[in-house]
Amino acid sequence: MSKHSIQEISQLNRRQFLQATGIAGSGLLLGAPLAQAAPKAVPMDLISGADSSAEDFLRLNLFVELALDGTVRIVCHRSEMGQGIRTGLPQVLADEMGADWNKVQVIQGQANKEYGSQNTDGSRSVRNFYLPMRKMGAAAREMLRQAAAKKWGVSVDRISVDKHQLSDGKRSASFAELASLAAQEALPNLDKLKLKAKKDFNYIGKPVSGVDMPEFIQGKATFGVDVQLPDMVHASIERSPVMGGKLISVDDKEALAVAGVLAVEKIQGKPLPAAFNALEGVAVIASNTWAAQQGRKKLKLQWDLGANKTHGSKEYDQILAASHEKDEGSLHLYEQGDVKAAFAKAAHLVEGNYHVPYLAHASMEPPAASAIYKDGRCEVWACTQTPQSAQRQVAASLGINPEQVTVHVTYLGGGFGRKSKPDFVAEAALLAKQLGKPVKVTWSREDDIRHDYLHAVCDTQLKASVDKGGNITAWQGSAAFPSIGSTFGPADSMAGWELDQGFHDFPFDVPNVALKRRKINAHMRIGWLRSVINIPMAFANGSLMGELAAAANMDAKEFWLKSLGPDRNIKPRVDSYSNYGNKIEQYPYETARAKAVIERVCKNAKWDAPREKGVGFGLAYHYSFLAHVAVVAKVAWDGNTPKLLALYSVIDAGQVVNPDRVKSQMEGAMIFGTSIAMYSEITTLNGQVEQGNFDGYRLTRMNESPDIHTEIVEADDAPRGVGEPGVPPVAPAIVNALANAGGPRIRKLPIANHLTV
Structure with missing residues (x-):
């Protein structure tokens, strides 16, 4: 490894290396499933955390080191981009270990296969590593308990651990006093570890301050x-x-x-x-x-x-829209019942094309x-x-x-x-x-926007019918967008996992369904952007629900709740349903939870209260990355210009590790979703992106931000996704609110292309 280093990055010195591979005596290979392996000295970068005066750190497992002065070093193997993961995952481990958070130092893991996946996207860092981090913490705790039991000559069952202290009821010792002995203990069997009960948590579920905040605030952070x-x-x-x-x-x-x-x-x-x-x-x-x-x-x-030099987004949009009417290039995805017969008997029928343009990531720091x-x-x-x-x-x-x-x-x-x-x-x-x-x-900002892996432009054609009782009787859908797969190989049709993000797994109780996907060739680098295909699918589904409620002359909240049908677990409509990489038995899609977030967000927004003239409310719900999110938008319309007044959101993401960071993620998602709904669009001409900076690719600015309110549902089951699920319901909630206020029904984003905003 090179001797070069950057500010606040350090590497294991020779003495640490010898101790990591010698006295520690145990290590961990993190994979799927977890397995024990020979000890390894894994290089790490110290980005931030409390400075320790001790030179010597002893490795207890792949994620935990203990200094002779009691300082605990915890590895975060995921990337920190503002979501707070360098606090969240160590927070979980420290809690299970029984460590004092004030004596914890967070280390940034380098690229290393021993950590398992380090791909920090898909809203899965906590979801996939909550249990492994608890086991790493529990393993370290057990090594300390074993050391204390041997030192005092008592049964390990008598040893308790809390806030860096071990006790047998008569004597106590600190982590520092037991560090050398603990490092000589064998790694315990991970499958037989007893984890803490929720009532005993010190940090999990608590708003712990971010470990990186001092560096960010003081301008010392190294990007x-x-x-x-x-x-x-x-x-x-x-x-x-x-x-x-x-x-x-x-x-x-x-x-x-x-x-x-x-x-x-x-x-x-x-x-x-x-x-x-x-x-x-x-x-x-x-x-x-x-x-x-x-x-x-x-x-x-x-x-x-x-x-690709002839690719133009205007003509491409027309190709996407026209593809729905052609049998050629049509791939049947799912059929149930008799859609045509249901349409013929419908009391109300709504049909439309719902369009989301190319989108850029436009992160604050370009690559x-x-x-x-x-x-x-x-x-x-x-x-x-x-x-x-x-x-x-x-x-x-x-x-x-x-x-x-x-x-x-x-x-x-x-x-x-x-x-x-x-x-x-x-x-x-x-x-x-x-x-x-x-x-x-x-990269400059212009490089970032013009050479991005763009979020796919998507045109979704939906048609649905409602009977006189306000029940959805049939649902027909056709999806057209260039697949992410085209970036990696021949692909003229979207992948199944892309369609798993809202196209066929909508939760409504509909007896007749017909779904198709279209073959579409790509001309740009297509990539995943926060929430991926959930964005256009939530826009299409949520907008259609708003239109159906209006057509049936029903309150939108009551229509959503009615359409979800009886409380049940949604069964996949396709055999290959990905469920975001998790077993559906572990993470069921429950309509009762969907109803609960809808009811709570409407209560928070005072949905049923008398409304001012020219002010509309719009509702949308979407399930993505295993989390339930409902959003209510409040929009004022003066006959010419819409004004987004407020956004309310409720998320049910299972067990939440750090509610403060989840709240921040949801607030950020509201701003992100507002940009998509109101302003953002990438267009191409002669194969080239026409926008180059924020004068062309418009985002929500501070003076344009609505009031934002968010609530987190307290739940005890396994953690679900957080970083992305807040985005998809925002755009349909906004367009539904605009229509409810008396404004036009917008089916093609952004709104700025239709109205002055």
């Missing part, structure tokens, strides 16, 4: 763009303006004349599909980022723009990565959501083994799924090898 390495040069890259374009010629004379510019390097692109490969481009290398960017402006390049290549090894620092994918991509790009790549994870200034695609990390690694010196690649 990807902040990394500084000795003798480092800076790169700004001009990439093909069209996906799949190839460079014909380079005239770099004027670029090289810019003060500070050192060199111009070509980055050889890979043939499509794009995957996570670095894009074809020309990098201007300079002594600082500004010089690199100015030199880049002076490049004179010629491109062969390839097959940034730094790299060193020497003697067949590469070391990178990056704001990555997926260090293991970055490790593999760098290795593949350089033609070396993943074991020869070290990936340090910095803080992320937002991610939303963009930074789980490590193309920008590969760029830094390739340039470091070509130049033979440390390189930092910094």
Whole structure:
């Protein structure tokens, strides 16, 4: 490993390494399922946490080290991008261990397969690692208890642990006093550990302050763009303006004349599909980022723009909409009952196309990565959501083994799924090898928006009927969007897991259903964005529900509750239902919980109270990432301009670890969803993204933010997703509220394309 380091990043010294592999005597391989293995000294980055005066740390398992002064080091193997995971997961482990939170230090794990998945997306960090972290904490606690029992000559059953203290009722000892003895104990059988009862939790379910807050507040946090390495040069890259374009010629004379510019390097692109490969481009290398960017402006390049150069979003939207009417390219997904017969008998019939455009991630910090290549090894620092994918991509790009790549994870200034695609990390690694010196690649905001892995544009055609009693009698759906799979291989049809996100797993009690998907070719890099296909599906389903309620002349709340039918567990309509990677027996889709969040959010919003003239309320519910979320929007309409006054949300996500961070996630989701509903849109012309910054790709600003209210349902079952589920119901709630206020019914987002907002 290189000796280079960045501010507040340290590595195990020789003495720590010897102790980690010697006296600790135990280790853990985290996989699925958990298994015991020989001890390993896993390199770690110290990003933040309380400083310890002790040099010597003893490894108790893969996630826990104990210092001779009693300081507990806990590894967080997931990426911190504002969601609070570097507090949440250690919080779980510390609670089960019986540690004093004030004596805990959080360590950032590097890319390492021993940790299991490090892919920080899919709202699964707590969901997938809540139990493993509890077991790691319980294992460390048991090693301390065993040490105390042997020291005092008593049964281990007599030893209690709480807040860094062990006691047998007569004597007590601190973690510091027992550290050396505990480190010599064998790792206990993880399957036989007794975990704490909920009533005994000290931290789980409590609003623990974020461990990173001091660094954030003081401006000391190291993000990807902040990394500084000795003798480092800076790169700004001009990439093909069209996906799949190839460079014909380079005239770099004027670029090289810019003060500070050192060199111009070509980055050889890979043939499509794009995957996570670095894009074809020309990098201007300079002594600082500004010089690199100015030199880049002076490049004179010629491109062969390839097959995607004619792609225009306006024409593409028409192709998507027209695809619903064609038998060619139609793939039947699910059929039940007789939809046509039900439509013929309907008291009310609603049909519409619900459209969500291309969307960009637009995280606060654009992608940034730094790299060193020497003697067949590469070391990178990056704001990555997926260090293991970055490790593999760098290795593949350089033609070396993943074991020869070290990936340090910095803080992320937002991610939303963009930074789980490590193309920008590969760029830094390739340039470091070509130049033979440390390189930092910094993307501009224009780079970020124009070369994003865009959220798929989606056109969903829905048609549904209601009888005189207000019951939905038939539901017909057709989905058209380019699949994420197209980024990785031939794919002209969406994957099953994409359609599992609201298209066929809607919860309504409908006897007649017919669903189809369309074959659609992609022309851009398509990727996952916060909530993925749940966004367009929730918009379509939630909007249609608002229209059906109005057509049946029913209160929207009562219509939603009625349409959910009897309390039951929803059965998948397809055999291959992914259920977000979890067994449906463990995470059932319960309509009783759906009704509960709807009723609670309406109560909080004072749904049944008298309403002011020109003020409308809109309701939407959606189930995603195993969590139930309901949203009520309050919108004022003066006949010309809508004003979003308030958003209310309720989430049922099972056991919540840190309610303060969950509340923040939900508040952020409301803003994110508001941007999608009101403002955001990526358009293309001649294969190129037309927007380049926030003047074109508009987001919700502070003065445009509504009042936000959120409630978290207290639950005792396993944790469910949190980071993403708050987003999908926002847009349909807003358009339903606008229509309820007397405004137009919007079926094609964003609202700003139809009204002045």
